[in-house]
Amino acid sequence: MVFPLLRSSASFGNMSTLPSTARLDDLIRLSLAAGDVIMEVRSRAFEVQEKADGSAVTAADQAAEEVITAGLNALDNSIPIIAEEAASEGKIPEAGSRFFLVDPLDGTKEFINKRDEFTVNIALVVDGLPVMGVVFAPAKGILWAGDPDGAIRQKASGSPFALVGEPEPIRARDVPADGRIAIASRSHRSPETDEALQKLKTGDIRSAGSSLKFCVIAEGEADVYPRLGRTMEWDTAAGHAVLKAAGGRVHVFANGEEQGPLTYGKVERDYDNPHFIAWGA
Numbered sequence: 001m002v003f004p005l006l007r008s009s010a011s012f013g014n015m016s017t018l019p020s021t022a023r024l025d026d027l028i029r030l031s032l033a034a035g036d037v038i039m040e041v042r043s044r045a046f047e048v049q050e051k052a053d054g055s056a057v058t059a060a061d062q063a064a065e066e067v068i069t070a071g072l073n074a075l076d077n078s079i080p081i082i083a084e085e086a087a088s089e090g091k092i093p094e095a096g097s098r099f100f101l102v103d104p105l106d107g108t109k110e111f112i113n114k115r116d117e118f119t120v121n122i123a124l125v126v127d128g129l130p131v132m133g134v135v136f137a138p139a140k141g142i143l144w145a146g147d148p149d150g151a152i153r154q155k156a157s158g159s160p161f162a163l164v165g166e167p168e169p170i171r172a173r174d175v176p177a178d179g180r181i182a183i184a185s186r187s188h189r190s191p192e193t194d195e196a197l198q199k200l201k202t203g204d205i206r207s208a209g210s211s212l213k214f215c216v217i218a219e220g221e222a223d224v225y226p227r228l229g230r231t232m233e234w235d236t237a238a239g240h241a242v243l244k245a246a247g248g249r250v251h252v253f254a255n256g257e258e259q260g261p262l263t264y265g266k267v268e269r270d271y272d273n274p275h276f277i278a279w280g281a
Contacts, residue, residue: 038063061085080096101233130264135215192228
């Protein structure tokens, strides 16, 4: 399978640090494979365990991460992988200027509660910014992907999963001055987020789980996503890449003001994100 948006590192212009082995179609293939094992676990009884930070983890998180990390290492084992479940056990490699960020099952609460808003997230970061990423929602059968050539949405179905039909190019819409549509976390709304939403001149506020919020903005179905609560870099990198490819942006939001771009590789913060705000075009 060859994904039509990106065929080689030449598409990245002067990004000479980007390895030719890291292709968007390979990340898509791995996300579909991770979706297969997630849905297999979902089809049967499974235990929910608690990690050291109090968050939940299941066999689906662990199995999907194994599939993705093995696949990425097969592509190029010189590129470090920072993945959620390994990181929770203190296994975080030195990242350098380029690395993969993996959240094998973003939205574990949604998965446990039998809702469909959970995703597989894989992103490549170069010089602090996500340059390509894939978000796959297995229960919805929808995949989003982005790189400097643009962003797409495509359906996937079957067992094992396979892409269906042609990819649909997506683009974030111009943000209106009034009547903006906001999107916020379904499971992690904070009072600070609610306060920010009140100041954003939003005409409608929608809820979604996991990294789907970035994808909704990338499709032009919403305009702004403020997140004034804790997230980790693996939670946001893939969705950020898709939104950036669709013409949107993600900026740090501090002291009531929008600041510079949200960056990655924040070792000094243990890969924790500051508060941020995501916008359409």
